[in-house]
Amino acid sequence: MKTRVFSGMQPSGNLHIGNYLGALKNWVRIQHDYECIFCIVDLHAITLYQDPAELRAKIEEIAALYIAAGIDPKVCSIMVQSAVPAHAELAWMLTCVTPVGWLERMTQYKMKAAKQESVGDGILQYPVLMAADILLYQAGIVPVGEDQAQHLELTRDIAQRFNSLYGDTFVVPGTSLPAVGARIMGLDDPTQKMSKSATGANHSVALLDPIDKIRKTIMRATTDSHPAVDVETAGAGVLNLLSIYQAFSNASDEELKQRFTGMRYGDFKKQVAEMVISHIEPFQRRYREITAEPGYLAGVLREGAERVAPIANATVRTVKDRMGLYT
Ligand code: ATP
Numbered sequence: 001m002k003t004r005v006f007s008g009m010q011p012s013g014n015l016h017i018g019n020y021l022g023a024l025k026n027w028v029r030i031q032h033d034y035e036c037i038f039c040i041v042d043l044h045a046i047t048l049y050q051d052p053a054e055l056r057a058k059i060e061e062i063a064a065l066y067i068a069a070g071i072d073p074k075v076c077s078i079m080v081q082s083a084v085p086a087h088a089e090l091a092w093m094l095t096c097v098t099p100v101g102w103l104e105r106m107t108q109y110k111m112k113a114a115k116q117e118s119v120g121d122g123i124l125q126y127p128v129l130m131a132a133d134i135l136l137y138q139a140g141i142v143p144v145g146e147d148q149a150q151h152l153e154l155t156r157d158i159a160q161r162f163n164s165l166y167g168d169t170f171v172v173p174g175t176s177l178p179a180v181g182a183r184i185m186g187l188d189d190p191t192q193k194m195s196k197s198a199t200g201a202n203h204s205v206a207l208l209d210p211i212d213k214i215r216k217t218i219m220r221a222t223t224d225s226h227p228a229v230d231v232e233t234a235g236a237g238v239l240n241l242l243s244i245y246q247a248f249s250n251a252s253d254e255e256l257k258q259r260f261t262g263m264r265y266g267d268f269k270k271q272v273a274e275m276v277i278s279h280i281e282p283f284q285r286r287y288r289e290i291t292a293e294p295g296y297l298a299g300v301l302r303e304g305a306e307r308v309a310p311i312a313n314a315t316v317r318t319v320k321d322r323m324g325l326y327t
Pocket residue numbers: 008009010011012013018019020021022023143144145146147148181182183184185193194195196197198
Protein backbone atom coordinates (compact mmCIF):
# COMPACT_ATOMS: atom_id res chain seq x y z
CA MET A 1 0.00 0.00 0.00
CA LYS A 2 1.23 3.52 -0.86
CA THR A 3 2.06 5.80 2.10
CA ARG A 4 -0.75 8.26 2.65
CA VAL A 5 -0.19 12.02 2.59
CA PHE A 6 -2.56 14.49 4.24
CA SER A 7 -2.43 18.28 4.33
CA GLY A 8 -4.78 21.23 4.34
CA MET A 9 -5.28 24.98 4.25
CA GLN A 10 -7.80 27.21 5.96
CA PRO A 11 -10.36 29.00 3.78
CA SER A 12 -9.78 32.08 5.90
CA GLY A 13 -8.32 34.57 3.43
CA ASN A 14 -6.46 34.88 0.16
CA LEU A 15 -3.91 32.17 -0.60
CA HIS A 16 -0.49 33.78 -1.03
CA ILE A 17 2.92 32.79 -2.35
CA GLY A 18 3.93 31.68 1.18
CA ASN A 19 1.14 29.09 1.15
CA TYR A 20 2.17 28.03 -2.34
CA LEU A 21 5.93 27.76 -1.73
CA GLY A 22 5.61 26.39 1.82
CA ALA A 23 3.02 23.72 1.08
CA LEU A 24 1.08 23.60 -2.20
CA LYS A 25 4.14 23.39 -4.47
CA ASN A 26 5.32 20.35 -2.51
CA TRP A 27 1.89 18.73 -2.78
CA VAL A 28 2.00 19.06 -6.54
CA ARG A 29 5.50 17.56 -6.63
CA ILE A 30 4.66 14.43 -4.61
CA GLN A 31 1.07 13.79 -5.72
CA HIS A 32 1.98 10.86 -7.97
CA ASP A 33 4.26 9.18 -5.43
CA TYR A 34 1.75 8.76 -2.60
CA GLU A 35 -1.96 8.41 -1.91
CA CYS A 36 -2.76 12.07 -1.27
CA ILE A 37 -5.64 13.77 0.51
CA PHE A 38 -5.76 17.56 0.33
CA CYS A 39 -8.30 19.18 2.58
CA ILE A 40 -9.93 22.58 2.92
CA VAL A 41 -10.08 22.91 6.68
CA ASP A 42 -13.21 24.99 7.24
CA LEU A 43 -13.63 23.80 10.84
CA HIS A 44 -10.21 25.29 11.58
CA ALA A 45 -11.15 28.56 9.87
CA ILE A 46 -14.12 29.12 12.22
CA THR A 47 -11.83 29.20 15.27
CA LEU A 48 -11.84 32.90 14.35
CA TYR A 49 -15.09 34.54 13.19
CA GLN A 50 -15.75 34.17 9.46
CA ASP A 51 -18.54 35.84 7.53
CA PRO A 52 -20.73 32.84 6.48
CA ALA A 53 -21.23 33.90 2.84
CA GLU A 54 -17.54 34.69 2.43
CA LEU A 55 -16.49 31.41 4.02
CA ARG A 56 -18.72 29.41 1.66
CA ALA A 57 -17.23 31.20 -1.36
CA LYS A 58 -13.66 30.80 -0.05
CA ILE A 59 -14.03 27.02 0.27
CA GLU A 60 -14.57 26.62 -3.49
CA GLU A 61 -11.95 29.28 -4.24
CA ILE A 62 -9.31 27.31 -2.34
CA ALA A 63 -10.33 24.07 -4.07
CA ALA A 64 -10.03 25.81 -7.45
CA LEU A 65 -6.59 27.15 -6.50
CA TYR A 66 -5.36 23.69 -5.51
CA ILE A 67 -6.31 22.47 -8.98
CA ALA A 68 -5.05 25.61 -10.75
CA ALA A 69 -1.66 25.17 -9.04
CA GLY A 70 -1.42 21.64 -10.42
CA ILE A 71 -3.19 19.21 -8.08
CA ASP A 72 -4.94 16.62 -10.22
CA PRO A 73 -8.32 15.72 -8.68
CA LYS A 74 -8.29 12.42 -10.57
CA VAL A 75 -5.10 11.41 -8.77
CA CYS A 76 -5.68 13.03 -5.33
CA SER A 77 -8.72 13.43 -3.11
CA ILE A 78 -9.66 17.08 -2.59
CA MET A 79 -12.21 17.40 0.19
CA VAL A 80 -13.79 19.76 2.69
CA GLN A 81 -13.20 18.94 6.35
CA SER A 82 -16.76 19.57 7.54
CA ALA A 83 -18.16 17.25 4.83
CA VAL A 84 -16.68 14.28 6.73
CA PRO A 85 -18.07 14.40 10.29
CA ALA A 86 -15.46 11.88 11.50
CA HIS A 87 -12.94 14.79 11.77
CA ALA A 88 -14.91 16.44 14.56
CA GLU A 89 -15.74 13.10 16.16
CA LEU A 90 -12.13 11.93 16.42
CA ALA A 91 -11.07 15.39 17.61
CA TRP A 92 -13.23 14.95 20.73
CA MET A 93 -11.74 11.56 21.52
CA LEU A 94 -8.22 12.95 21.12
CA THR A 95 -9.10 15.99 23.25
CA CYS A 96 -9.71 13.56 26.09
CA VAL A 97 -6.14 12.21 25.96
CA THR A 98 -4.46 15.62 25.52
CA PRO A 99 -3.15 17.52 28.58
CA VAL A 100 -4.19 21.17 28.43
CA GLY A 101 -0.58 22.15 29.22
CA TRP A 102 0.53 20.76 25.85
CA LEU A 103 -1.95 23.03 24.10
CA GLU A 104 -1.12 26.13 26.14
CA ARG A 105 2.52 25.78 25.11
CA MET A 106 1.76 26.11 21.36
CA THR A 107 3.37 29.26 19.91
CA GLN A 108 0.50 29.88 17.50
CA TYR A 109 -2.05 29.62 20.34
CA LYS A 110 -0.09 32.11 22.44
CA MET A 111 0.17 34.54 19.51
CA LYS A 112 -3.51 34.31 18.58
CA ALA A 113 -4.68 34.46 22.21
CA ALA A 114 -2.55 37.58 22.85
CA LYS A 115 -4.49 39.40 20.10
CA GLN A 116 -7.90 38.63 21.63
CA GLU A 117 -9.76 40.01 24.60
CA SER A 118 -11.75 36.82 25.05
CA VAL A 119 -10.14 33.63 23.78
CA GLY A 120 -12.45 31.07 22.16
CA ASP A 121 -11.87 27.46 23.17
CA GLY A 122 -11.50 26.58 19.47
CA ILE A 123 -8.18 28.47 19.35
CA LEU A 124 -6.83 26.22 22.12
CA GLN A 125 -8.28 23.03 20.59
CA TYR A 126 -7.08 23.91 17.08
CA PRO A 127 -4.06 21.54 17.06
CA VAL A 128 -6.14 18.63 18.40
CA LEU A 129 -8.48 18.96 15.42
CA MET A 130 -5.40 19.08 13.19
CA ALA A 131 -4.11 15.87 14.83
CA ALA A 132 -7.51 14.29 14.16
CA ASP A 133 -7.33 15.28 10.47
CA ILE A 134 -3.99 13.52 10.09
CA LEU A 135 -4.49 10.47 12.33
CA LEU A 136 -7.92 9.72 10.86
CA TYR A 137 -6.24 8.73 7.59
CA GLN A 138 -3.13 7.11 9.13
CA ALA A 139 -1.08 9.62 7.11
CA GLY A 140 2.66 8.94 7.14
CA ILE A 141 3.72 12.26 5.58
CA VAL A 142 2.35 15.76 6.22
CA PRO A 143 3.79 18.42 3.86
CA VAL A 144 3.45 21.88 5.46
CA GLY A 145 5.31 25.14 6.00
CA GLU A 146 7.61 25.63 8.96
CA ASP A 147 4.98 27.36 11.14
CA GLN A 148 3.12 24.03 11.41
CA ALA A 149 6.13 21.99 12.61
CA GLN A 150 5.21 22.45 16.28
CA HIS A 151 1.63 21.32 15.65
CA LEU A 152 2.97 18.20 13.96
CA GLU A 153 5.19 17.40 16.92
CA LEU A 154 2.09 17.67 19.07
CA THR A 155 0.24 15.35 16.67
CA ARG A 156 2.99 12.77 17.17
CA ASP A 157 2.78 13.19 20.97
CA ILE A 158 -1.00 12.72 20.91
CA ALA A 159 -0.72 9.63 18.65
CA GLN A 160 1.94 8.10 20.91
CA ARG A 161 -0.03 8.82 24.05
CA PHE A 162 -3.16 7.25 22.57
CA ASN A 163 -1.18 4.24 21.35
CA SER A 164 0.36 3.69 24.78
CA LEU A 165 -3.00 4.05 26.59
CA TYR A 166 -5.16 1.99 24.26
CA GLY A 167 -2.77 -0.11 22.17
CA ASP A 168 -1.24 0.52 18.76
CA THR A 169 -3.86 2.41 16.77
CA PHE A 170 -2.33 5.35 14.92
CA VAL A 171 0.53 5.73 12.46
CA VAL A 172 2.90 8.35 13.93
CA PRO A 173 3.31 10.85 11.05
CA GLY A 174 6.43 12.58 9.79
CA THR A 175 6.78 16.24 8.78
CA SER A 176 7.85 17.26 5.26
CA LEU A 177 9.19 20.81 4.95
CA PRO A 178 10.52 22.24 1.67
CA ALA A 179 14.27 22.96 1.57
CA VAL A 180 13.59 26.51 0.30
CA GLY A 181 10.40 28.49 0.97
CA ALA A 182 9.33 26.85 4.25
CA ARG A 183 8.93 30.30 5.81
CA ILE A 184 8.26 33.21 3.46
CA MET A 185 8.24 36.53 5.28
CA GLY A 186 5.99 39.57 4.85
CA LEU A 187 7.15 41.88 2.04
CA ASP A 188 6.33 44.95 4.15
CA ASP A 189 8.04 43.55 7.25
CA PRO A 190 10.51 40.69 6.80
CA THR A 191 10.48 39.94 10.53
CA GLN A 192 6.87 38.67 10.29
CA LYS A 193 5.69 35.49 8.54
CA MET A 194 3.65 36.19 5.40
CA SER A 195 0.10 35.48 6.58
CA LYS A 196 -3.40 35.39 5.08
CA SER A 197 -4.80 37.30 8.00
CA ALA A 198 -2.30 40.20 7.93
CA THR A 199 -3.87 43.40 6.62
CA GLY A 200 -1.03 45.61 5.31
CA ALA A 201 -1.47 46.63 1.64
CA ASN A 202 2.08 45.53 0.72
CA HIS A 203 2.28 42.52 3.01
CA SER A 204 1.74 39.61 0.65
CA VAL A 205 1.40 38.50 -2.95
CA ALA A 206 -1.88 36.60 -3.24
CA LEU A 207 -2.21 33.99 -5.98
CA LEU A 208 -5.23 35.85 -7.34
CA ASP A 209 -3.81 39.39 -7.10
CA PRO A 210 -3.92 41.38 -10.37
CA ILE A 211 -0.56 41.06 -12.15
CA ASP A 212 0.09 44.84 -11.89
CA LYS A 213 -0.45 44.73 -8.15
CA ILE A 214 1.99 41.83 -7.78
CA ARG A 215 4.65 43.81 -9.63
CA LYS A 216 4.06 46.89 -7.45
CA THR A 217 4.08 44.94 -4.17
CA ILE A 218 7.41 43.30 -4.99
CA MET A 219 8.96 46.58 -6.21
CA ARG A 220 7.93 48.17 -2.88
CA ALA A 221 9.25 45.30 -0.72
CA THR A 222 11.28 46.39 2.29
CA THR A 223 15.02 45.81 1.79
CA ASP A 224 17.92 47.49 3.62
CA SER A 225 20.20 50.45 3.11
CA HIS A 226 22.85 48.67 0.99
CA PRO A 227 22.84 49.82 -2.65
CA ALA A 228 23.13 46.38 -4.25
CA VAL A 229 22.73 42.67 -3.61
CA ASP A 230 25.41 40.90 -1.59
CA VAL A 231 24.22 37.40 -0.83
CA GLU A 232 26.68 37.03 2.09
CA THR A 233 25.66 40.15 4.02
CA ALA A 234 22.05 40.60 2.84
CA GLY A 235 19.45 41.63 5.43
CA ALA A 236 16.16 39.82 6.07
CA GLY A 237 14.20 41.62 3.31
CA VAL A 238 16.69 40.80 0.55
CA LEU A 239 17.11 37.22 1.82
CA ASN A 240 13.33 36.81 1.67
CA LEU A 241 13.23 38.00 -1.96
CA LEU A 242 16.14 35.67 -2.80
CA SER A 243 14.24 32.73 -1.24
CA ILE A 244 11.13 33.62 -3.22
CA TYR A 245 13.12 33.73 -6.46
CA GLN A 246 14.95 30.50 -5.62
CA ALA A 247 11.81 28.60 -4.63
CA PHE A 248 9.98 29.58 -7.83
CA SER A 249 12.95 29.02 -10.15
CA ASN A 250 14.56 26.01 -8.40
CA ALA A 251 17.92 27.80 -8.94
CA SER A 252 20.91 26.58 -6.89
CA ASP A 253 22.66 28.79 -4.30
CA GLU A 254 25.56 29.21 -6.73
CA GLU A 255 23.29 30.27 -9.61
CA LEU A 256 21.58 32.76 -7.33
CA LYS A 257 24.91 34.28 -6.28
CA GLN A 258 26.16 34.59 -9.84
CA ARG A 259 22.96 36.08 -11.13
CA PHE A 260 22.38 38.70 -8.44
CA THR A 261 25.67 39.67 -6.73
CA GLY A 262 26.26 43.39 -7.27
CA MET A 263 22.84 43.97 -8.90
CA ARG A 264 21.04 47.14 -7.82
CA TYR A 265 17.90 46.52 -5.77
CA GLY A 266 15.55 47.99 -8.38
CA ASP A 267 16.78 45.60 -11.09
CA PHE A 268 16.87 42.69 -8.66
CA LYS A 269 13.25 43.25 -7.61
CA LYS A 270 12.18 43.47 -11.26
CA GLN A 271 13.63 40.01 -11.88
CA VAL A 272 11.98 38.60 -8.75
CA ALA A 273 8.64 40.08 -9.83
CA GLU A 274 8.89 38.63 -13.34
CA MET A 275 9.82 35.18 -11.98
CA VAL A 276 6.79 35.23 -9.63
CA ILE A 277 4.45 36.50 -12.35
CA SER A 278 5.62 33.88 -14.86
CA HIS A 279 4.33 31.20 -12.46
CA ILE A 280 1.21 32.94 -11.19
CA GLU A 281 -0.17 34.01 -14.57
CA PRO A 282 -0.82 30.41 -15.73
CA PHE A 283 -2.45 29.61 -12.34
CA GLN A 284 -4.83 32.51 -12.85
CA ARG A 285 -5.68 31.37 -16.37
CA ARG A 286 -6.47 27.85 -15.15
CA TYR A 287 -8.39 29.27 -12.18
CA ARG A 288 -10.67 31.19 -14.55
CA GLU A 289 -11.29 28.07 -16.65
CA ILE A 290 -12.06 25.91 -13.60
CA THR A 291 -14.46 28.38 -12.04
CA ALA A 292 -16.26 28.99 -15.36
CA GLU A 293 -17.45 25.37 -15.50
CA PRO A 294 -20.76 25.14 -13.57
CA GLY A 295 -20.88 22.35 -11.00
CA TYR A 296 -17.31 21.17 -11.63
CA LEU A 297 -15.87 22.09 -8.23
CA ALA A 298 -18.90 20.84 -6.31
CA GLY A 299 -18.43 17.52 -8.11
CA VAL A 300 -14.71 17.33 -7.28
CA LEU A 301 -15.42 18.03 -3.60
CA ARG A 302 -18.30 15.57 -3.41
CA GLU A 303 -16.19 12.84 -4.99
CA GLY A 304 -13.25 13.64 -2.70
CA ALA A 305 -15.40 13.34 0.42
CA GLU A 306 -17.00 10.12 -0.82
CA ARG A 307 -13.59 8.60 -1.50
CA VAL A 308 -12.09 9.39 1.92
CA ALA A 309 -15.11 9.00 4.23
CA PRO A 310 -14.86 5.18 4.43
CA ILE A 311 -11.21 5.46 5.59
CA ALA A 312 -12.13 8.05 8.22
CA ASN A 313 -15.17 6.10 9.42
CA ALA A 314 -13.15 2.92 9.79
CA THR A 315 -10.62 4.74 12.02
CA VAL A 316 -13.36 6.19 14.19
CA ARG A 317 -14.87 2.72 14.57
CA THR A 318 -11.52 1.29 15.68
CA VAL A 319 -10.93 4.17 18.11
CA LYS A 320 -14.40 3.78 19.63
CA ASP A 321 -13.79 0.09 19.99
CA ARG A 322 -10.37 0.60 21.64
CA MET A 323 -11.78 3.18 24.07
CA GLY A 324 -14.78 1.07 25.03
CA LEU A 325 -17.33 3.42 23.47
CA TYR A 326 -20.60 2.04 22.15
CA THR A 327 -20.21 0.91 18.55
P1 ATP B 1 -3.49 32.56 8.68
O1 ATP B 1 -2.64 33.77 8.65
O2 ATP B 1 -4.93 32.82 8.40
O3 ATP B 1 -3.23 31.66 9.85
P2 ATP B 1 -1.72 31.25 6.86
O4 ATP B 1 -1.28 32.18 5.79
O5 ATP B 1 -0.76 30.94 7.96
O6 ATP B 1 -3.09 31.74 7.40
P3 ATP B 1 -2.69 28.52 6.65
O7 ATP B 1 -3.97 28.11 6.02
O8 ATP B 1 -2.65 28.55 8.12
O9 ATP B 1 -2.19 29.92 6.12
O10 ATP B 1 -1.52 27.61 6.08
C1 ATP B 1 -1.61 26.77 4.97
C2 ATP B 1 -0.24 26.20 4.66
O11 ATP B 1 0.65 27.22 4.23
C3 ATP B 1 0.46 25.53 5.86
O12 ATP B 1 1.13 24.37 5.43
C4 ATP B 1 1.43 26.58 6.33
O13 ATP B 1 2.54 26.01 7.00
C5 ATP B 1 1.84 27.19 5.01
N1 ATP B 1 2.27 28.58 5.18
C6 ATP B 1 1.53 29.59 5.69
N2 ATP B 1 2.23 30.74 5.68
C7 ATP B 1 3.45 30.44 5.17
C8 ATP B 1 4.62 31.22 4.90
N3 ATP B 1 4.66 32.50 5.16
N4 ATP B 1 5.68 30.59 4.35
C9 ATP B 1 5.65 29.28 4.07
N5 ATP B 1 4.57 28.49 4.30
C10 ATP B 1 3.48 29.05 4.85
